[in-house]
Amino acid sequence: MGLFERRGAGAFLLAALALGMVAPAVLAEETLNAKILHRLEAMERRIARLEAEKAALQRSLEAPHISAEEPQVAARLKAVESQVNSYRQAARTVDSLEGIRAEAGFTMMAQARTDTDNTVNSDAELNYRADATVSLPAGSLGSAEGFLFAHFRMGQGLGLENPGWAFSSLNSTSFQRPGSETSDSTVLLAEAWYQLDIPLPLGGNPDRSRRHIEFNVGKIDPFVFFDQNAIADDETRGFVNQSFVNNPLLDVGGDVGVDEFGYSPGLRFAYIDDFYRPVSYGVSLGVFGTGQGASFTDSFDSPFIIAQAETGQRFFGGLAGNYRLYGWRNGRGQDFDGTTGVHSGVGLSLDQQVDDYTTLFMRYGAQIEGNVTFDQALTLGAEFGGSYWGRGADALGIALGWLNTSDEFQRESRTVDADADGVPDYGYRASGNELVAEIYYRYRLNNQFELSPNLQHIRNPGGNRSASGVTAFGLRTQWNF
Secondary structure, eight states: OOHHHHHHHHHHHHHHHHHHHHHHHHHHHHHHHHHHHHHHHHHHHHHHHHHHHHHHHHHHHHSSSOOTTSOHHHHHHHHHHHHHHHHHHHHHHHHHHTTOEEEEEEEEEEEEEEETTSOSOOEEEEEEEEEEEEEEEEEEETTEEEEEEEEEEEEEOOOSOSOTTOSSOSOTTOOOOTTOOTTSOEEEEEEEEEEEEEEESTTSOGGGOOEEEEEEEEEEOGGGTSSOOSSSSOTTTSOOSHHHHSOTTTTTTOTTOOOTTSOEEEEEEEEEEOTTTTSEEEEEEEEEOOGGGGGTSSOSOSOEEEEEEEEEEEETTTEEEEEEEEEEEEEEEEOTTSOEEEEEEEEEEEEEEEETTEEEEEEEEEEEESOOSEEEEEEEEEEEEGGGGTOTTOEEEEEEEEEEEOHHHHHHTTTOOTTOSSSOSSOSOOOSEEEEEEEEEEEESSSSEEEEEEEEEEESGGGOTTSOOEEEEEEEEEEEO
């Protein structure tokens, strides 16, 4: 073999060897590219599937309700979201109800009366009354807080009321529109007023304030803020005779000047000092409509004005007591002869706990101006808690009243004819005092239900010594919610 041939053969061998080495590399690269391409295609398919699932999930989440076809994740998210929203709604409900107070009570009274000399047939009456109150927060003015108070009342039956010419009413729980049939149930927005509590000093920290000013305006029962008493101002649980519920000169005597239901438009200012708690001090001034003005049908001229100073003290080893002194002026007072004139007077109301389960009360009133049927009134009594006999929620109440007929009424009672019908209105010569006595027992059946048997007696009613005394028996039921 020649040199040329040997060289050709070597070159061929080298080329074959190089080709053998390059071919696998090329094949490996093609295989790798194919795998990468396959993975890229799989990734694209997965991305497309995820995009589709994302779109479906988004559509499902935007739907308001959970359906059976939607993804499980969406259903779970919706369930969690619904639960969170329910919690938020409950929290908002609690926030919106914060500060709202509502109470309701239902009173039913059955009474029978008889005269001591049996000259008048016995009389029996049944009546009911329902009360509902609500207090609503009314926002703030700086550091001052306001609220709205509304009181709704309904009832039927006039009850026994005043026997003969007696000054006192045997049943202050009755409520019915005057002149209406007993089949007509009276429903009334009794009170609706606004109160603003202003802490002092102005601009200070209200949480640390021990003094404040109160301002009230609206349709108000004046006795809510004046002549209060711890055991003798709630006829639904305590004494029933009207002479023991409020100062007789203001209430049964009529000097308070409210409308026929006992309410009047007005306003009140009060300064309360609790710096030395539990001892407290306060002064207040009220101005209320009288006559037709009390019924929103006349001007606010000649109003009923009352000013009161009060203090809460701790006597008898730290037992609570409240003492109130007040004076009033009614520019439209009604005299017993039917004329209108200025009436004024002063009064005192106190209640003092003297033992763990014994509280005493007293009221006194004296007329300064005005021709009235009685010009002085003294009522006093006590309430004993049932813990003395193993019935801690029960109570026994006893009260006595003395209403002194005025000199003017004694002189004119026989002949006075206020309605000008030619017949004397009273027809007897008044003298002495009307004497009132009452005893009740409040029996608690449960937290909402109480029974109270009641016994009353009126002697010398209306200052008429020739009239027989009146005795009344009653049973009161009371539901509170």
